[in-house]
Amino acid sequence: MGIIRKTKSVKKILNEFQIESKALSTLDLIHRFEAEFNKTTIYRVLDKLEDDGVLHSFQGKNGVKWYAKCEDCTEHKHSDIHPHFQCLSCGQTDCLDFSIHIPKIPNREVSFSQFLLQGHCENCMA
Amino acid sequence: MGIIRKTKSVKKILNEFQIESKALSTLDLIHRFEAEFNKTTIYRVLDKLEDDGVLHSFQGKNGVKWYAKCEDCTEHKHSDIHPHFQCLSCGQTDCLDFSIHIPKIPNREVSFSQFLLQGHCENCMA
DNA sequence: ACTGTTAATGCAACTGAGTTGCAAATATAA
DNA sequence: TTATATTTGCAACTCAGTTGCATTAACAGT
Secondary structure, three states: OOOOOOHHHHHHHHHHHHOOOEEEEEEHHHHHOOOOOOHHHHHHHHHHHHHHHEEEEEOOHHOOOEEOOOOOOHHHHOEOOOOOOEEEOOOOEEOOOOEEEEEOOOOEEEEEEEEEEEEEEEEOOO | OOOOOOOOHHHHHHHHHHHHHEEEEHHHHHHHOOOOOOOOHEEEEEEHHHOOOOOOEEEOOHEEEEEEEEOOOOHHOEEOOOOEEEEEEOOOOOOOOOOOOOOOOOOEEEEEEEEEEEOOOOOHOO
């Protein structure tokens, strides 16, 4: 499918990713727009933006779904991935711009990968 | 906390991990024992076995929680991890016994990491 | 083996994320 | 401006996971 119409919700949601260069969780977005948009709309818009390749998603801590606008997503295929980092103190989550090479695994065919690093960001380091 | 008593449920659940060397999801275990144990019990036993270091957990596809008995878990600390593999056809999920080195990231302190590979296992490869 | 203590269990009710169907609203092409 | 097809809001629903509490069962001490 994909985004067909530039509706208010699409524009506003995309704007959130524009002004912050980090990842945003579904729940965070639902909360930010709870006065303005129904949660169903948020789920649907995020789904479509991902289908369109505008956003990509990944699982954070506790299986929570995060979205980020990532410029170089199409490059990262097969055995190269870009990892994500989630701060365990403040929760800030973002893409890391290096890639990790996955060694060939005998008798397995790897098509996707997810790499989540958890720890403390610059602000939250002791 | 941790396991204090060797109850029927603890023994039976551990046995499942003994006879299969792969990972099992919470839902799979709840289903396997639905006639025998309450789901609350399954959740609690798995929690405790993880606290005890007998099992370790990780997030699979769609944020589903998986558990596996992993012999060498304590070795894998800081910047070395062992990845997990999930087959997108049959769903079989297990630990991979190699480790991936995580490059130092400036201004971030990494304490945990999760690495999930998805693709096709030996049986499901075209 | 028996008993008392305390952890473990089952149950029912609850929470909260995510989904679905449908009627109303709105973006866009003509 | 209008027609039409997409998008939205709403309400109801599903389902994984949690909680409180009364009952059951493991096990240490005798």
